Amino acid sequence: MIRFYSTLSVLAATFLMAQAATAEEVSLAVAANFTAPMQKIASEFEKDTGHKVTLAFGATGKFYAQITNGAPFEVFLSADDETPAKLENEAQAVKGTRFTYAIGKLVLWSAAPGYVDSQGDVLAKGNFRHIALANPKTAPYGAAAMETLKAMGLADKVQARVVQxxxxxxxxxxxxxxxxxxGFVALSQVFKDGTLTGGSAWIVPARHYSPIRQDAVLLNKGRNNPGAVALIGYLKGEKARGIIRSFGYEL
Structure with missing residues (x-):
């Protein structure tokens, strides 16, 4: 019996050593709206595969500039579908690896309970000093916020109160x-499993803005990294998709 357990220990150690030997580090550029889901997905990915993940979060437009200037990212999770397609067309990404990993939703949110009504009428009433939105030139959710304000005929009315x-x-x-x-934020930032995590919110109807199709792509620097390739596949799996759904994204 002692010999049996000893053999198991040797086999387990051998397996762990083999796994460590093949484990790779993967560098990801991730759209800021996807911070919480990606942190959870990365944790599960590391446990399931042994690969290690380094995450950088920020604005899609800024990541584009960094990638085209040689930043060492291997996988890019964008907040739109145009930027990954552009990188692919410019030979900065591996053709055939681009896919939509999530469809985002815009929400008008306040940290104060009862401040934002369920129809978003607070915008027209204008009883606020400042309204926040992301830079529409570099952040797709900011662009969606501006589309919404224009669709509601309120862009000029609130312009002087915008905090960007x-x-x-x-x-x-x-x-x-x-x-x-x-302010206008991503649904994933204030909702979890269909429940508002605090404050008050109005989920902006999809008719007010263009669909926020969020694409992922394998970048050239990750082409020969098994960990990067594995992550692209992992994002398409049911575990990752379940996490993505739980933060309010559509697939």
């Missing part, structure tokens, strides 16, 4: 700290 975040994370911080009474 560098990305959707900073925009959320403006609202959560009270520097802006309300």
């Amino acid at each position: 975040g560098e990305n959707i994370t900073q925009t959320h911080q403006f609202v959560s700290t009270g520097n802006a009474e309300l």
Whole structure:
């Protein structure tokens, strides 16, 4: 019996050593709106595969500039579908690896309970000093926020009160700290498993803005990294998809 357990220990150690020998480090550029889901997915990916993940979160437009200037990212999870396609067309990404990993939703949110009504009428009433939104030039959720304001005929009315975040994370911080009474953020930042995590919110009807199709792509620097290739496949699996759904994204 002692010999049996000893053999098992040797086999387990051998397996762990083999796994460690083949484990790779993967560098990801991830759209800021996808921070919480990706942190959870990365944790599960590391446990399931042995590969290690380094995450950088930010605005899609800024990541594009960094990637085209040689930043060492191997996988890119964008907040739109245009930027990955552009990288692919410019031979910065591996053709055939691009796919939509999530479809985002925009929400008007306030950290104060009862402040934002269920129809978004608070926007027309204008009883606020500041409204936050992400930079529409670099952040797709910011562009969607501007589309929404224009569709509602309110863009000019609220322009002087806009506080602009560098990305959707900073925009959320403006609202959560009270520097802006309300703001447009990603649904995933304030909802979990279909429940509002705090404050008050209006989920903006999809008719007010263009679909936020979020694409992922394998970048050239990750072409020969088994960990990067494995991550692209993992994002398409049921475990990752379940996590993505739980944060309010559509697939």
